[in-house]
Amino acid sequence: SQQGEEDPQALSIQEGENATMNCSYKTSINNLQWYRQNSGRGLVHLILIRSNEREKHSGRLRVTLDTSKKSSSLLITASRAADTASYFCATDPNTGNQFYFGTGTSLTVIP
Amino acid sequence: KAGVTQTPRYLIKTRGQQVTLSCSPISGHRSVSWYQQTPGQGLQFLFEYFSETQRNKGNFPGRFSGRQFSNSRSEMNVSTLELGDSALYLCASSRMTGVTEAFFGQGTRLTVV
Numbered sequence: 001s002q003q004g005e006e007d008p009q010a011l012s013i014q015e016g017e018n019a020t021m022n023c024s025y026k027t028s029i030n031n032l033q034w035y036r037q038n039s040g041r042g043l044v045h046l047i048l049i050r051s052n053e054r055e056k057h058s059g060r061l062r063v064t065l066d067t068s069k070k071s072s073s074l075l076i077t078a079s080r081a082a083d084t085a086s087y088f089c090a091t092d093p094n095t096g097n098q099f100y101f102g103t104g105t106s107l108t109v110i111p
Numbered sequence: 112k113a114g115v116t117q118t119p120r121y122l123i124k125t126r127g128q129q130v131t132l133s134c135s136p137i138s139g140h141r142s143v144s145w146y147q148q149t150p151g152q153g154l155q156f157l158f159e160y161f162s163e164t165q166r167n168k169g170n171f172p173g174r175f176s177g178r179q180f181s182n183s184r185s186e187m188n189v190s191t192l193e194l195g196d197s198a199l200y201l202c203a204s205s206r207m208t209g210v211t212e213a214f215f216g217q218g219t220r221l222t223v224v
Contacts, residue, residue, distance in 0.1 A: 033212065042201060043215040088154065090213075097142045097205045097213055098167040101154035
């Protein structure tokens with residue numbers, strides 16, 4: 001399978017704490033994107049990091065990318081109960097918009 | 112601006128029937144891709160269309176097909192439905208191919224009984 005893997009599979013934290021989730025992938029990529037999915041609904045785009053970038057910030061989100069290790073991490077700072085969701089990384093090794101998704105991390109933020 | 116719209120949101124079909132799902136991309140987006148999400152297999156790529164042409168296809172049987180119209184709207188069709196086709200089908204649109212964000216619709220929940 002060309003899908004990536006997220007680690008951990010599940011994460012439970014208290015509101016206000018930081019949450020870190022990791023993504024590993026198998027092939028070279030053009031860019032990597034992170035998405036959030038609330039129970040059974042569509043995917044919400046969070047952030048895109050290009051293969052020549054190492055770190056990117058967006059609000060409370062910080063993403064890093066290490067192409068030598070084929071891995072990425074997503075840090076959510078000062079978590080809120082509304083951050084409770086599943087988080088997926090998606091890579092596109094081809095020129096088209098064909099994405100390979102990781103297995104997802106289920107984040108629970110306890111109020 | 113309006114997001115990606117998928118219709119219908121929910122669908123129940125019987126084994127052996129066929130189904131057509133619709134996706135209207137964000138205005139100005141020309142690339143549409145489709146994904147199947149199941150608890151066991153996760154998110155899997157079905158196919159991608161750009162300017163009415165299928166550019167990429169995932170590893171799904173020929174019962175799964177799609178098309179894109181000149182206004183970039185896309186449909187996917189599944190014929191001879193099987194129980195295992197029960198899934199959330201997601202559509203994503205992008206402005207162009209290459210390095211660009213992909214935005215997803217809310218999905219169509221298909222249940223095959």
